[in-house]
Amino acid sequence: MERFEAEAINTYDKKPKKWLRYVDDTFIIWPHGTEELDRFLNHLNSRHQNIRFTMEKERDGKLPFLDVMVRRKGDGSLGHAVYRKATHTNRYLNAMSHHHPAQKASVVSSLLHRAFTVSDADSLESEKRLLTTALRKNGYNQKMVLKRAENVAKLHARPPMERHTTEEDSMTPAAKLTIPYIAGTSERIARILKKHDVVTRFNCVTKIHDAVPGPKDQIPQELYEGVYQVPCSCGKSYAHVDCVLMLSGVTLLDVVGEILVGNTPVRNTPRELSRLVEIVSGDGG
Structure with missing residues (x-):
């Protein structure tokens, strides 16, 4: 480009x-x-x-x-x-959501960091007021938001090269671990692991989309439509239209993907795919 x-x-x-x-x-x-x-x-x-x-x-x-x-x-x-689009709703992770407090605090901090980074002196105060109002509507304590804003302001008062380097950041932990977040239990596990120099991160056990069934019927894989086209330096294109080519229940995309990551030798692919595979993997003209 x-x-x-x-x-x-x-x-x-x-x-x-x-x-x-x-x-x-x-x-x-x-x-x-x-x-x-x-x-x-x-x-x-x-x-x-x-x-x-x-x-x-x-x-x-x-x-x-x-x-x-x-x-x-x-x-x-x-x-x-x-800048926010006209369709922006100011909805963020709700403070009552079952997430670790650090994840909720990061929502506040990241929005404030963006405000200090993007806004000039004329627009910074209005942006901070807007964020304070929006976060309060999402259940966040105003005192906590103002405290975070104060900390972010101090951070941005430092030279740019010193903003993201702390003694804790420079240390390499013995291990990193991601565990499901269960309020009251995960925190205790994290404190125990910290004594052994293990950094803990948390993810959600259950999300809304896991509990709500899909609105559409499942479509069998062999009925998925698709168009695959690979241009060649000779001026021609290799394409398959109408329906995904099935090879013993595996789609063309699956086969090419396996080859690209090195799991399937090119010589074992069906004859009709060999030329396509060579081009996609960069071995052909």
């Missing part, structure tokens, strides 16, 4: 002032006008048949990018705040 970007930008006569990309989301500052921006988008989409860009322009001086709302200030500089 880096090569595509460099070639696309270098082959256009006007350049963006800023080009920042995270995976497949790109933030650019374009100083050449709206019409020229549309032409630049067409130029990007003409570079490769399988790469297509869509575009969202700023509205009222604001533009969301990932979880950041970027806004244009009166002096021309850019401000930033936490």
